[in-house]
């Protein structure tokens with residue numbers, strides 16, 4: 392039997408809910424966190440962490456495989472995916488356990504159940520009613536399949552990250568973060584990959600020049616990319632699946648993967664859903680205090696109208712806890728959020744790049760590439776004006792590490808002249824990017 396009265400109840404134990412619960416409890420609030428599945432949510436169990444571990448394998452293989460021309464010889468390492476999954480599983484379990492420990496240390500009541508909002512300030516679990524003046528929706532999201540005949544035959548990213556054996560070939564629908572990351576990773580692991588997307592280029596969330604270099608690198612890696620195409624159906628073939636692109640073109644592959652977007656989990660709103668305003672993207676509308684249109688109900692993380700990235704979910708969870716139980720602080724501005732698509736090499740960006748960069752370079756033969764067979768390109772771009780640089784775009788090995796420092800730099804709105812008073816490392820891409 393758990394207590395029924397709290398200062399705050401948070402539904403969802405992913406990046407946003409965990410951060411809110413721990414910070415609110417640290418500020419003295421009595422908090423219950425309700426999670427229906429694994430602690431850690433998408434990021435730890437079906438997203439960033441398992442993906443990044445797989446990317447690490449792919450990156451190692453990719454970097455070494457192209458170097459035969461330069462004399463790196465010997466047998467090509469083989470991937471034992473089952474063994475990798477076991478090692479990764481141990482790491483994920485240790486992260487879940489560390490969250491469990493941190494919640495206990497902070498004094499948060501963890502309830503492992505499915506929650507439903509049954510009245511303002513009232514949450515029901517297995518027939519028991521809990522009350523709090525503040526309820527926080529941190530229920531995240533899930534993959535959605537396209538509205539297409541045979542869509543159920545396609546895997547989603549949850550399934551792909553649980554594969555214990557690699558297919559010989561795969562077709563991916565969707566050229567966003569997930570589609571491109573899955574494509575680059577699996578191509579490096581030796582799978583023949585075709586990516587089909589309905590837009591005219593991949594990674595439309597990124598500036599055009601950076602995304603185009605990323606796309607060229609994917610093609611150089613051996614990935615076939617078909618743009619401007621909405622597949623019509625998936626069906627069973629003689630030896631695997633068939634992805635029907637149009638009346639003339641069908642791809643025969645072992646696996647089809649749908650990476651066509653995600654939708655928020657809103658079942659927890661029950662009958663109160665009608666009273667909670669959504670945006671036209673279907674996520675929950677929030678104000679500067681993360682409050683929804685239902686007074687006392689807040690929303691953070693992927694279910695809310697922010698950016699579906701882990702650092703945003705964690706930061707917003709903490710900000711909300713401070714707003715409710717400590718000193719007020721505004722939410723992080725989304726233009727200061729650095730982001731990376733983990734392809735090979737990564738595409739990383741911060742700020743709001745305009746169509747035209749004020750300074751850019753496209754190193755067709757960075758030193759690392761000069762030795763490689765597939766000749767990937769680097770790219771660096773600065774946006775804004777000579778007086779105030781407001782965006783940085785990078786495509787390079789290590790871009791995902793460098794971009795956070797670029798985000799810090801942009802907080803101070805540097806002008807181009809003052810940027811030249813600090814020097815980068817030679818030889819490196821960030822040195823070139825500083826202009």
Ligand SMILES: Cc1cc2nc3c(=O)[nH]c(=O)nc-3n(C[C@H](O)[C@H](O)[C@H](O)COP(=O)(O)OP(=O)(O)OC[C@H]3O[C@@H](n4cnc5c(N)ncnc54)[C@H](O)[C@@H]3O)c2cc1C
Nearest residue numbers: 403405406407427432433434438506531692693699700701
């Ligand atoms: C394949 C993939 C790769 C990604 N890679 C990156 C990356 O590299 N970098 C990055 O920044 N972001 C990445 N993301 C995005 C990132 O994972 C999400 O932005 C982040 O996990 C969102 O956290 P959240 O707390 O809002 O939601 P979630 O982590 O989804 O947590 C929500 C939790 O709520 C629970 N829940 C839902 N309904 C109920 C209910 N009624 N009762 C009880 N519990 C409930 C769910 O079980 C879940 O555990 C990736 C996402 C995917 C899918």
Ligand SMILES: NC(=O)c1ccc[n+]([C@@H]2O[C@H](COP(=O)([O-])OP(=O)(O)OC[C@H]3O[C@@H](n4cnc5c(N)ncnc54)[C@H](O)[C@@H]3O)[C@@H](O)[C@H]2O)c1
Nearest residue numbers: 537565566567568569570588589621622650651652699731
């Ligand atoms: N590295 C990271 O930080 C990272 C990694 C993965 C996911 N994420 C987050 O998760 C969110 C969701 O990612 P996502 O890739 O699933 O979604 P997305 O919305 O970013 O991309 C979906 C893509 O599929 C295309 N598409 C949709 N329906 C289609 C159809 N029927 N046929 C062909 N193409 C179709 C869309 O045009 C789009 O390019 C991202 O916005 C991102 O914030 C982040």
